[in-house]
Amino acid sequence: MYNASKLAFAALALVLTGVVSAHGQGVNGSITATAQVQAPITVTGTQNLSFGNVFPGAAKAVVYTDAANGGKFSVAGQASTPVTYSFTLPLNLTSGGNNLPIGSWLGYENTINSTSGGSAITPSAAPTGSTLSGSGALFFFVGATVTPPANQPAGSYTGTVTLTVSY
Amino acid sequence: MKLLSYALVLTALTVHQLSAQRPITVTGVRSLTFGAVLPGLPTVVSRTNAANAGQFDVTGPKDSQAALTFTLPLVMTGPASATLPLLFAGSDAGYSQSQSIGSQVGFDPKQPFVITFSKNGRGSVFLGGTAQPIPTQRAGSYTATITLTVVSLP
Numbered sequence: 001m002y003n004a005s006k007l008a009f010a011a012l013a014l015v016l017t018g019v020v021s022a023h024g025q026g027v028n029g030s031i032t033a034t035a036q037v038q039a040p041i042t043v044t045g046t047q048n049l050s051f052g053n054v055f056p057g058a059a060k061a062v063v064y065t066d067a068a069n070g071g072k073f074s075v076a077g078q079a080s081t082p083v084t085y086s087f088t089l090p091l092n093l094t095s096g097g098n099n100l101p102i103g104s105w106l107g108y109e110n111t112i113n114s115t116s117g118g119s120a121i122t123p124s125a126a127p128t129g130s131t132l133s134g135s136g137a138l139f140f141f142v143g144a145t146v147t148p149p150a151n152q153p154a155g156s157y158t159g160t161v162t163l164t165v166s167y
Numbered sequence: 168m169k170l171l172s173y174a175l176v177l178t179a180l181t182v183h184q185l186s187a188q189r190p191i192t193v194t195g196v197r198s199l200t201f202g203a204v205l206p207g208l209p210t211v212v213s214r215t216n217a218a219n220a221g222q223f224d225v226t227g228p229k230d231s232q233a234a235l236t237f238t239l240p241l242v243m244t245g246p247a248s249a250t251l252p253l254l255f256a257g258s259d260a261g262y263s264q265s266q267s268i269g270s271q272v273g274f275d276p277k278q279p280f281v282i283t284f285s286k287n288g289r290g291s292v293f294l295g296g297t298a299q300p301i302p303t304q305r306a307g308s309y310t311a312t313i314t315l316t317v318v319s320l321p
Contacts (some may be wrong), residue, residue, distance in 0.1 A: 027192060028314055029314070030313060031195035031196070031199060031315075033198065033312075035201035035210070035243055036309075037245065038203055079294070080246075167207055
């Protein structure tokens with residue numbers, strides 16, 4: 001009987017131990033997090049806006065349709081996806097400490113590399129919407145006018161036109 | 168002899184009671200899915216998003232309490248070991264005794280959270296989050312593992 005009692009208590013102890021040990025034990029389960037990142041946007045300045053020789057006192061314009069001298073950007077990204085673009089435009093071209101005023105910006109955007117079949121735009125810092133083509137392309141063409149005063153110092157003048165595009 | 172009988176009865180009762188309780192289990196039911204993500208644009212998945220929120224189903228002894236702890240990745244890993252940052256906000260996790268995504272109690276997945284199992288010993292845990300790709304994020308598939316640990320409380 002003594003042995004039987006001991007056996008019963010041992011069984012009870014085992015059960016209770018099981019109850020206690022169940023507390024504090026961790027059980028794990030896992031899931032995955034997934035994402036499909038689409039193509040990042042690339043912007044390439046493919047042609048400079050070139051005014052060539054400019055004479056003091058004579059304004060000179062380059063139109064965006066000028067295939068040789070108009071500024072041009074190409075954009076690549078996720079096909080058929082809306083984007084926002086904006087320009088950072090200089091007020092002057094500079095040569096050392098001298099300024100050559102530039103303004104009257106005009107432009108064109110298109111899903112193909114052409115100045116027809118797209119839309120005329122006025123380049124500015126204001127964010128503007130557009131959509132990449134079915135192959136993920138977009139093209140921008142820009143023109144402007146420089147207005148050198150009569151006393152414009154001679155020199156080589158440059159400025160930077162920046163196009164920013166984001167999803 | 169009497170003592171032996173009491174011990175056996177008590178043991179039998181305890182065993183019976185234990186056998187009637189649900190064991191603690193955790194099952195990953197649904198991935199946290201961000202879908203198509205554009206570089207530079209954060210993508211948020213709400214814990215109430217029935218299609219994309221992560222889901223775990225948990226079981227345990229009815230009306231008992233347990234502590235939930237997530238192991239959360241900081242990034243998802245993609246092509247050529249590129250990483251995509253993941254963020255979890257203070258209310259991105261939710262617990263539902265009824266296992267309904269529309270009836271959750273929100274909690275911070277970065278902190279342990281105590282739950283009470285329902286009378287049928289079941290519950291569901293939902294998880295949302297934010298993927299934060301940089302503008303130059305490399306294109307491709309990104310994945311990470313999220314683990315939920317459930318510890319029974321006395």
